[in-house]
Structures are given as structure tokens and as C-alpha cells.
Amino acid sequence: MKRITVVGAVLVRDGRILAARRGPGMSLAGLWEFPGGKVEPGETHQQTLRREIHEELGCLVTVGAQLTRTEHSYDFGLVDLTTYWCTLESGEPRPSEHDELAWVGVGSLETLPWAPADVPAVELIVQQAG
Numbered sequence: 001m002k003r004i005t006v007v008g009a010v011l012v013r014d015g016r017i018l019a020a021r022r023g024p025g026m027s028l029a030g031l032w033e034f035p036g037g038k039v040e041p042g043e044t045h046q047q048t049l050r051r052e053i054h055e056e057l058g059c060l061v062t063v064g065a066q067l068t069r070t071e072h073s074y075d076f077g078l079v080d081l082t083t084y085w086c087t088l089e090s091g092e093p094r095p096s097e098h099d100e101l102a103w104v105g106v107g108s109l110e111t112l113p114w115a116p117a118d119v120p121a122v123e124l125i126v127q128q129a130g
């Protein structure tokens, strides 16, 4: 099965976390995810996150500590997802590829339909806050 290495940004501001909904043209359409994307050859995870967030949301982030790493098998491949805590450095996130963005309080995070690969990270965030 194809292995897809992906990084996701857990972007925090004022105690809320940015969730992004995948648009109709994308795989996993309608599910929520952490903004980010596939790691390209030669890139560090930090470089990928800064590049992807700039492309997708038009802002710059500072990448902090790793939250977790999980694997999930979809019909299109095995996604190896590493998530990092991030903060906003400059600019305001605006969706260009996602159909919706939401700043979600930790207490509401688990009410969103997340991409399956993200569920362990979401659970960890909720546990760490409690």
C-alpha cells in the first residue's frame, strides 16, 4: 500500500484550535483536518508546514513541539500523520483550498467529523487540556 507522509498544524490562538474542512474536490471531502500536507523530498517537517500553511491559508506559522504521530489506512493509501503545535506568526488564516475554517474550543473539538487519521491527535489534545 502507498505510504503518504503528511504533517498537520495544531494552530492555537486564545485557547482555540484551527480546524479546516476539506472541500468537495478533495479526497475525504467534508471531513475536518489540521491544515498541512504531504512532505516533499528533501523537506523537513517544519519546512513543509510553513510552506503548506502559507499556500493554504496565506499566513505564517511558528512550528513548535510534536504532538503525536499516527498511521491510518485509507482505501487510497497509508497516511503517516505527524502533528505539531503551532502559533500564528503573521497574517490571518483565510481558506483557499478548504471550504471552511473554524477556531474551535477544546471542549467542542470532538463534535466535528474529523478525518480518521486525526482522531488520536484530537483525543490527545482534549486529554492534555483536562
Ligand SMILES: Nc1nc2c([nH]c(=O)n2[C@H]2C[C@H](O)[C@@H](COP(=O)(O)OP(=O)(O)OP(=O)(O)O)O2)c(=O)[nH]1
Pocket (backbone or CB within 6 Å): 004, 006, 007, 008, 026, 027, 028, 032, 033, 034, 035, 036, 037, 038, 079, 081, 115, 116, 117, 118
Ligand atoms: N493536511 C492534512 N491531511 C490529512 C490530515 N488527515 C488526513 O487523513 N490527511 C490526509 C488527506 C490527504 O490524503 C493527505 C494529505 O495530502 P494533502 O493535504 O496534500 O491533500 P491533497 O488534497 O493534496 O491530496 P489528494 O488526496 O487530494 O491527492 O493526508 C490532516 O490532518 N491534514
